[in-house]
Amino acid sequence: MAEMEEMLTVAEIQEVADRLRRRTLDMVWRAQAGHPGGSFSLAEILACLYFRVLRIDPSRPDWPDRDRFVLSKGHAAPIYYATLAERGYFPPEALDTYDELNSILQGHPDMHTPGVDMSSGSLGQGLSPGIGMALGARLRGKEFRVYVVLGDGEIQEGQVWEAAMAASAYRLDNLVAIVDWNKIQLSDFIEKAMPVDPLPDKWRAFGWHVRECDGHDVAAILHALEELRQVRGRPTVLLAHTVKGKGVSFMENNPAWHAKAPNEQEYLQARTELAVRR
Amino acid sequence: MPEQIAMREAFGQTLVALGKRVPDLVVLDADVAPSTRAVLFAQAFPERFFQVGIAEQNMIGMAAGLSTLGFIPFTSTFACFAKRDLDQIRITVAQPKNNVKVTGHYSGLLAGKTGKTHLSIQDLAIMRTMPNMTVIAPADGVEVEKAMEAMVAVHGPAYLRLARDPSPVIFDASYRFEIGRAVTLRDGSDVALISTGIQTPRAVEAAGLLQAEGINALVLHVPTLKPLDVDAIVAAAERTGLVVTAEEHSILGGLGGAVAEVLSEHRPTPMARVGVRDVYAESAPNDALLEKYGVTARHVAQAARSHLAKWRR
Structure with missing residues (x-):
């Protein structure tokens, strides 16, 4: 079946997001590697996509009519894998092999993993x-839509703007970009490292239909994506305001947690905080 | 004078011929279609042609995306710019083995008056180091056509190296190209001239010059740099005991490098490499460049003579 057998409620999608954060924490803790900050900022966005928005069938990852998903900010692989497991692309036990030798789960997304539509990890490449x-959907006469999640730091890469120009030139209204706008990149706050503002104006200038929302408000994300579905004649972008490290007090808004694994004390505290949230 | 065909004309015509047979073939161009002759495909199949503008990185990514739907994209840009999107080729084409055919036009020195920015003498070396990538440098327009047919028939990433200006035709329509197979164009027992791409007609010419002096040169054409025909290279070395490689490319990492790797492991053989030494070239008429940078037939013949003198006397 392409559709979820039963549509999850907003509260249930939030529960999925909370679970994705806990799984991600466990993966990063176990592997002592990975990117917790930019994974946690994506939890609600991925939960909304995979548990409501995308027309997919985990039992047929190669179904030709499926909606496509590209995680351009490939370093959010831990929460991406947690999402794919939660949705049934592979057993949750596979998450324990993340970053291990011979695992199907590489440090950054790889097309050989079930459910991964495009390899990514070198930033700025996913929109293309x-x-x-x-x-291709247009050429094949197919109705599917394509969703690409970008980081706000990675849009410093010039290729993103080559792609932004092309998408509007081709009037791709079946293409949706979602920017995880958490305001932090590896080295620092984006505003200090290399400002990307004014973000809405930039996308508008490139011919995109722009929508903003709270990237941690499930209802708001769902509403925005539904609204974008109605836009015709040009690509759409959802600028989702998020908090890097969302859900763990000492990770939130702290550039240090871009790519850092917690020590035992940090892990236990994070686990406690993620368990009680909501 | 033998018949001359420009590889880019063969490329454009073959795209059209293949386009008729292969409905999934699509072409993406980074603003050079009139030069690479991809424009012929654009005219024949406008709905399957995508002008991406001057944006090679985006072009490769788009091609990768199209390939996931079963399309067979050819990308069209100059060899010098096909290096501008190497990371895109690495991540979205080579690593996932996506079925994208990258073509590098105006390679080598035959884009003479453009200067060092546009002369591509490293593309074979760079592409060859990418796992999963097939790397082909045809000798003439006929082989361009045959190689493109073979590339379309085999699923996977490939790089095709092409030259701009008309060059001698050495193959006829009956020639059978096979990916990974080298071709002995001439037998000989004194020295093996192992060549690739547009340098091969010059190697054949060099063998003629040597013949006039009583030197019997074998000519082995290696159109596929990867996968390399190890057996044919070793056999040529066994037959002659002396090897000269010839390429319109840097002597580092291209055919000369590849042959040295193979022979040092399988059959250590004295070698000389003809090609552009470790320098960037410059703007000049083609013939002047071939002469100054040492890749004419005369240079190949001279390298063989010196090599023989050094090791046989």
């Missing part, structure tokens, strides 16, 4: 394959 997929 998304355009190829959206153009």
Whole structure:
């Protein structure tokens, strides 16, 4: 079946997001590697996509009519894998092999993993394959939509703007970009490292239909994505305001947690905080 | 004078011929279609042609995306710019083994008056180091056509190296190209001239010059740099005991490097490498560049003579 057998409520999607954060924490803790900050900022966005928005069938990862998803900010792989497992692309036990030798779960997304539509990890590259997929849908006469999640730091890469230009030139209204706008990159706050503002104006200037929302408010994300579905004749972008490290007090808004694994004390505290949240 | 065909004309015509047979073939161009002759495909199949503008990185990513839907994208840009999107090729084409055919036009020195920015003498070396990548450098327009047919028939990433200006035709329509197979164009027992790409007609010419002096040169054409025909290279070395490689490319990492790797492991053989030494070239008429940077037939013949003198006397 393409559709979820029963549509999850907003509260249930939030529960999924909370579970994704806990799984991600466990993965990063176990592997002592990975990117917790930019994974946690994505929890609600991925939960909304995989448990409501995307037309997918985990039992048929290669279903030709499925919606496509590209995680351009490939370093959020831990929560991406947690999402794919939660949705049934592979057993949750596989998450314990993350970053291990011979695992199906590489440090950054790889097309050989069930459910991964495009390899990514070198930043700025994901929107371009998304355009190829959206153009391909048009050529094949298919109705599917393409969703690409970008980091706000990675849009410093010039290729993103090459792609932004092309997507609007081709009038790809089956292409949706979602920017995880958490305001922090590896080295520092984006505003200090290399400002990307004014973000809405930049996308508008490139011919995109722009929508903003609270990237941690499930109802708001769902509403925004539904609204974007109605736009015709040009690509759409959802600028989702998020908090890097969301859900763990000492990780929130702290650039140090871009790519850091917690020690035991930090892990236990984070686990406690993620368990009680909501 | 033998017949001359420009590889880019063969490329454009073959795209059209393949386009008729292969409905999934699509072409992406980074603003050079009139030069690479991809424009012929654009005219024949406008709905399957994508002008991406001057944006090679985006072009490769788009091609990768299209390939996931079963399309067979050819990307069209100059060899010098096909290096501008190497990371995109690495991540979205080579690593996931996506079925994208990257073509590098105006390679080598035959884009003479453009200067060092546009002369591509490292593409074979760079592409060859990418796992999963097939790397092909045809000798003439006929082989361009045959190689493109073979590339389309085999699923996976590939790089095709092409030259701009008309060059001698050495193959006829009956020639059978096979990916990974080298071709002995001439037998000989004194020295093996192992060549690739547009340098091969010059190696054949060099063998003629040597013949006039009583030197019997074997000519082995290696159109596929990867996968390399190890057996044919070793056999040529066994037959002659002396090897000269020839390429319109840097002597570092291209055919010369590849042959040295193979022979040092399988059959250590004295070697000389003809190609561009470790320098960038410059703007000049083609013939002047071939002469100054040492890749004419005369240079190949001279390298063989010196090599023989050094090791046989």
